[in-house]
Amino acid sequence: xxxxxxxxxxxIFLNFQAVTGQxxxxxxxxxxxxxxxxxxxxxxxxxxxxxxxxxxKRVLPLKxxxxxxxDYSCKKNGEWFNFLDGGRLWxxxxxxxxxxSLNIIFKKFMLPEGGKLFIYSPDKxxxxxxxxxxxxxxxxxxxxxxxxxxxxxxxYSDDGSVAEEPQLVIGSVNHDFLGxxxxxxxxxxxxxxxxxxxxxxxxxxxxxxxxxxxxxxxxIIVDGNMLCSGTLINNTRKDGTPYFLTAAHxxxxxxxxxxxxxxxxxxxxxCIPFVEGTKDQTLSGSTxxxxxxxxxxxxxxxxNMPPAEFMPYWSGWDLSASPSPPFVAIHHxxxxxxxxxxxxxxxxxxxxxxxxxxxDKFVKDAHWKVATWESGTTEGGSSGAGLFDSDALLVGTxxxxxxxxxxxxxxxxxxxxxxxxxxxxxxxxxxxxLDPDNSGVSQLAGMDYYGGKIKRLTHLTDADTVVLDxxxxxxxxxxxxxxxxxxxxxxxxxxxxxxxxAVYIIFGERVYGDDSVKVRIWDGDSSGPGQVVAEKTVPVxxxxxxxxxxxxxxxxxxxxxxxxxxxxxxxxxxxxDTVALYNIIxxxxxxxxxxxxxxxxxxxxxxxHPDGMKGNFWVDALVSYEIGTGVGDGISRENxxxxxxxxxxxxxxxxxxxxxxxKYIEVFxxxxxxxxLKNASPGDTHVDIPGLSSGIYLARFVFGNMxxxxxxxxx
Numbered sequence: 001x002x003x004x005x006x007x008x009x010x011x012i013f014l015n016f017q018a019v020t021g022q023x024x025x026x027x028x029x030x031x032x033x034x035x036x037x038x039x040x041x042x043x044x045x046x047x048x049x050x051x052x053x054x055x056x057k058r059v060l061p062l063k064x065x066x067x068x069x070x071d072y073s074c075k076k077n078g079e080w081f082n083f084l085d086g087g088r089l090w091x092x093x094x095x096x097x098x099x100x101s102l103n104i105i106f107k108k109f110m111l112p113e114g115g116k117l118f119i120y121s122p123d124k125x126x127x128x129x130x131x132x133x134x135x136x137x138x139x140x141x142x143x144x145x146x147x148x149x150x151x152x153x154x155x156y157s158d159d160g161s162v163a164e165e166p167q168l169v170i171g172s173v174n175h176d177f178l179g180x181x182x183x184x185x186x187x188x189x190x191x192x193x194x195x196x197x198x199x200x201x202x203x204x205x206x207x208x209x210x211x212x213x214x215x216x217x218x219x220i221i222v223d224g225n226m227l228c229s230g231t232l233i234n235n236t237r238k239d240g241t242p243y244f245l246t247a248a249h250x251x252x253x254x255x256x257x258x259x260x261x262x263x264x265x266x267x268x269x270x271c272i273p274f275v276e277g278t279k280d281q282t283l284s285g286s287t288x289x290x291x292x293x294x295x296x297x298x299x300x301x302x303x304n305m306p307p308a309e310f311m312p313y314w315s316g317w318d319l320s321a322s323p324s325p326p327f328v329a330i331h332h333x334x335x336x337x338x339x340x341x342x343x344x345x346x347x348x349x350x351x352x353x354x355x356x357x358x359x360d361k362f363v364k365d366a367h368w369k370v371a372t373w374e375s376g377t378t379e380g381g382s383s384g385a386g387l388f389d390s391d392a393l394l395v396g397t398x399x400x401x402x403x404x405x406x407x408x409x410x411x412x413x414x415x416x417x418x419x420x421x422x423x424x425x426x427x428x429x430x431x432x433x434l435d436p437d438n439s440g441v442s443q444l445a446g447m448d449y450y451g452g453k454i455k456r457l458t459h460l461t462d463a464d465t466v467v468l469d470x471x472x473x474x475x476x477x478x479x480x481x482x483x484x485x486x487x488x489x490x491x492x493x494x495x496x497x498x499x500x501x502a503v504y505i506i507f508g509e510r511v512y513g514d515d516s517v518k519v520r521i522w523d524g525d526s527s528g529p530g531q532v533v534a535e536k537t538v539p540v541x542x543x544x545x546x547x548x549x550x551x552x553x554x555x556x557x558x559x560x561x562x563x564x565x566x567x568x569x570x571x572x573x574x575x576x577d578t579v580a581l582y583n584i585i586x587x588x589x590x591x592x593x594x595x596x597x598x599x600x601x602x603x604x605x606x607x608x609h610p611d612g613m614k615g616n617f618w619v620d621a622l623v624s625y626e627i628g629t630g631v632g633d634g635i636s637r638e639n640x641x642x643x644x645x646x647x648x649x650x651x652x653x654x655x656x657x658x659x660x661x662x663k664y665i666e667v668f669x670x671x672x673x674x675x676x677l678k679n680a681s682p683g684d685t686h687v688d689i690p691g692l693s694s695g696i697y698l699a700r701f702v703f704g705n706m707x708x709x710x711x712x713x714x715x
Contacts (some may be wrong), residue, residue, distance in 0.1 A: 064378030074417030086160030107171030197405030246384030341376030479580025489566035591691030
C-alpha cells in the first residue's frame with residue numbers, strides 16, 4: 001500500500017518495555033491508533049504440522065513451525081505516516097490464521113542511527129524492541145523471537161531528522177503450530193511450557209545440578225522453525241569469546257547460524273514447577289566457526305557478548321578417553337524450560353548407527369553411549385545438549401537415541417575428544433577455536449567471566465512453597481482486594497552498598513484490565529519502606545500469571561545497607577482481581593520480610609491478616625556489587641575458613657579464618673540462589689541467617705584474592 005498520510009500528532013516514546021530481549025534498547029511503540037490492514041498468509045499446507053518423522057533414519061532437529069518465504073519490505077508493504085512535527089512512522093501487520101505464535105527473519109536489516117523498530121502483538125501484551133542501528137549486522141540477517149498469537153505488527157519510527165532510509169526486508173514468516181509461547185494454566189498442560197514428558201526433572205529441582213554449569217546452557221531457535229539446545233563454552237585464553245557448541249543437525253541451511261535466537265536462563269525459578277522462567281534474556285545471530293555433519297557438531301560464535309545481567313557461565317571441558325560418572329545432561333526437551341538428566345554409570349565409546357542430516361553415516365567410534373538414565377530423559381529439542389562429567393566438565397553433545405519417558409535408554413552424544421581434531425582444518429574441528437594457541441591442554445575449568453558480581457537476591461529457598469491467600473477477604477492478601485491495599489514491598493538488608501539492576505516479579509493471579517502496576521524500589525530500615533528511589537510503570541496487559549517478569553530500570557539503582565522492592569497497584573477500574581503476588585510460606589524459622597500499605601501506614605502482613613499469616617512476598621532483585629579483585633579466579637581454599645556449629649542451630653553460625661581481607665559472606669541454596677549477602681566488618685565472628693528453611697546451603701567467603709566455599713546444614 002505504501003500510502004503517505006499527514007497527522008497532527010507528536011511521536012511519544014516512553015521508557016517502559018513490556019517484554020524485551022535480544023539486546024533491545026527501551027521505549028515503546030508509538031501511541032497512534034490508525035488502521036493498517038494485514039498481509040494475510042495462505043493456510044499452512046496439510047501434512048506439514050508434524051515435528052519430525054520418527055521412521056526417518058536421519059538425526060533431525062525438532063520442527064515447531066512452518067516457514068513461509070516472503071519478500072515484505074518497508075518500501076512496498078504496510079503504510080507510512082508523516083507527522084507535522086517531522087516524525088515518521090511505518091507499520092505493517094502480518095497474519096497467519098491459527099498460528100500459536102509468529103516469528104520473522106529479516107533477510108535485510110539495516111537501521112539508520114535515530115531509527116527504532118518494534119515487533120509486537122496487536123494488544124501490545126508482548127513487545128519486542130526497540131531495535132536500533134546497534135542491532136545491525138554485516139550479514140544483514142536478523143532473526144526475531146516469537147510473539148504469541150496469529151498476528152504481529154512490525155513498526156519503524158524516527159523523529160524526521162534521519163536522512164538515511166531504513167532497509168527492512170522480511171524474508172521468512174514462521175507459523176508456530178506447536179505453541180512455543182504457551183503457558184501452563186492451573187497445572188494443566190495448555191502450551192509449550194510443561195509439555196515435555198512428566199519424567200523430566202526441572203534443573204532447579206535436582207540435587208545433581210552443577211553449581212554454575214546450567215547457566216551455560218541455552219535453548220535455541222534456528223531458522224525460525226526448529227528447536228535445539230546447546231552450551232556456551234570456554235577457551236584456553238579465557239577471554240570470554242562467546243563460543244557456543246551444539247549439534248550439526250540443528251544447522252541445516254547455509255545461513256542457519258545467523259538466524260539463531262539464544263535463550264538464556266529459561267528455567268523454572270527455584271523449584272516451583274508451575275512458574276515459567278523468563279523469555280526476556282535472548283540474543284540473536286552468530287557466526288559459524290566449525291561444523292561436521294558426520295561428527296554431528298557445530299561451533300558458532302554468538303554475535304553479541306552475553307551481558308552480565310544474563311549471569312552467563314562459560315562451561316569447562318574434558319578430552320579424557322574415560323570420563324568419570326556421574327554424568328548429567330542439561331537441555332530443553334520439546335523447547336520446555338531447562339531440565340536435567342542423570343546417569344550414574346560409566347559411559348562407553350561407540351559407533352552411533354544412524355545417519356546425519358545429510359544422509360551420511362556417522363564417523364565410527366565417535367559417540368558416547370548413555371545406556372540408561374537413572375533420572376530424566378531426552379526428547380526432541382534436547383539435540384545439541386551438553387553431557388557433563390563428575391567435575392561438571394563438558395565431554396559431548398547430544399545427537400539422538402531411543403530415550404523417552406518410560407524408556408530412558410540408549411542416548412548417543414558426539415564425543416568432544418573426537419570432534420576436537422579428528423579432521424584437519426579450522427572449519428572442521430573445535431581445537432582451533434577452544435585452544436587457539438595450541439597449548440595442548442586436555443582439560444579446562446569453566447569460567448564466570450564477570451566474576452560473580454551480579455546475582456539474583458531472593459528470600460525463596462528450595463524448601464519453601466508459594467501460595468495465594470484469600471482468607472476472609474474478597475480478592476488476595478497480596479494483590480487487589482476489598483481492603484484496598486495499594487502497595488506491597490519485600491525487605492532486603494545485610495550489606496554495605498549494592499546496585500539493583502532489575503526486579504523479578506512473579507504473579508499468581510492476573511486478570512486483564514486497563515490498569516497498570518508500578519514496580520518500585522524504596523529505601524528504609526526494618527521499620528518499613530521510606531522514600532521511593534526508583535519506579536517503572538508496567539501495563540497489566542503485558543503481564544502473565546505463573547511467569548516471572550524481569551523489570552529493568554533505565555540505570556542501576558544504588559542502595560546502602562537495606563532496601564525494599566515491590567509493587568504499587570491501581571484501583572482505578574472496577575474492583576476486580578487484577579494482579580496478586582505470590583506469598584512465600586517458609587518451612588521453618590520464619591522471619592517476616594513483607595510489608596504492605598493499607599492506605600495510612602506500612603504494616604507487616606501478620607498485623608492485618610485475620611490469622612496472623614506472615615508475609616514474605618516473592619519479589620527478587622538482580623543485584624551487582626564489587627567483591628574485590630581476583631574473586632573470579634576460581635580459587636577455593638576450603639580449609640582456610642572454619643565454620644561452626646555445623647549443623648547450624650538457632651539461625652546463627654560462627655567462622656574463623658587466619659586470612660586477611662575478607663570482604664563479603666554470601667549464603668546460597670544448593671541450587672545457587674543467593675539468599676543472604678553480608679558485608680564483613682572488622683571483629684565480626686558470626687553470621688545470622690534467620691528465616692532459612694531446613695536444608696543444605698553454601699556459604700561463600702570472599703577475600704581480595706580468593707574465595708572459600710563451605711557447606712552448611714541448617715536445622
